[in-house]
Amino acid sequence: MNSWNIVTQIRRRISEEEGVVRKQAALRIALCHPSPYSAAMSSLGYQAIYREIHHHPGASAERAFLPEDSREYRKNRVPILTYESETPLAEFPVVAFSIAYELELTGMLEMLDLSGIPLLRQNRTGRHPLILAGGPLTQSNAEILAPFVDLIILGEGEDLIHDFLHAAASTRRDELLSVFSRTPGCYVPGMTADFPEPARVPDGRLPAISQILTKNMVLSSMFLVEAERGCSRSCAFCVMRCAASGGMRLVPTEKVFGLIPEGARRVGLVGAAVTDHPRIEELVRKIVESGREIGLSSLRADRLNKELVQLLAQGGYKTLTTASDGASQRLRDLVDRRITERHLINAAKLVRDTGLQRLKLYMMIGLPGETMEDIDELIRFSIDLSGIAPLVLSISPFVAKRNTPMNGEPFEAIPLLNLKLSAIRDGLKGKVEIKPASTRWAWVEYKLAQGGESAGLAAMDAWKSGGNFSSWKHAFAQREA
């Protein structure tokens, strides 16, 4: 792909979007997502901040994404360009990143480097853009971002972004950083002593909704709207658990339904535990009966019933996806998952009885104290389930996150995880489809999830050395030495 093709791809994508905002403003923000376009545009948080910036008088947002093939950009010496005006990132006064999870850190580094912006905060001057970061990662571990960014907004940024835009339009950078170093919900590396609690917006600011629809999103042309925010449950491994998220905040069904544009043919209801919404059936029914397809961001097995699953099937579902998370009942109880075999059997029966194609279960292995007996139970129970409905297991290693009761728990040794995966594969061969996540990349995620600034610097070293697994191992070892 040469430089002309890069620009042509941007223009083609823009021409296939509905809802893009074109606004002339004195303060232009480059709003970056460190993942490729199709995944980034399916992020409701990213879209919501795009809307917020455009709502601010005198400010506009222009989007930029991690290229699918950075080598082509490098080879052709093309900097990262914003989609709205094809302007290089380095020409903006502010470059903002929305970061979902740990492994996106290298996407941010790649975008800065391709733009000719020094990666390390200490190597930038006033002629470089101010680098701002926010997004879901800030709910758990923003510390790894500290060497690279000037300001972090933690948690829900819908109000703080307006404070920031107001200050950025009228205040010198050093004064701005000084003010935000003392602002609740904000962290200025080198100035704020401790990480503050993540910000939370008043209920009246909900829900977040999509701004731009395109067939080129992972969730093709799906209008996203929050039905709730946060969670009232207490799964011990989860950063969205009640104690961290402040509990579930509901959006009234009338409000959700009223926000769906007439022309939206596909609607996604978003929330950490959206099936816990007490009127979820009514909401799904209204959407499906209006002739639209439906998507739910999360399905808890203990909330599934015949009416809901029939509606999902009517709304285009082929696969019912839910989480089990522990290999055995003992482990599910240990992490307070509150999902039992009875719930999962019920889910499989609902798949069978409503004519869906398969049940997909998210599963974690490597929880503290897990033994081969737990893995045997997983194999035995999966065979039982697959006798009811076709089953897919999506298996990931457990990664302990900060801001949860399981913070600090170890990552199971990679050879042992691989041994368990082999046992599961052998035990379920021909009966259950297995989709395992990489144990190596889960280890990298763990090191970043548990690490501080030096882990962030290790990510930079690994990225500079090519980003393969051995460069990550070497980089962490060097930084920890």
Ligand code: SF4
């Ligand atoms: S795993 Fe799901 S149900 Fe459990 S606390 Fe997290 S969001 Fe809530």
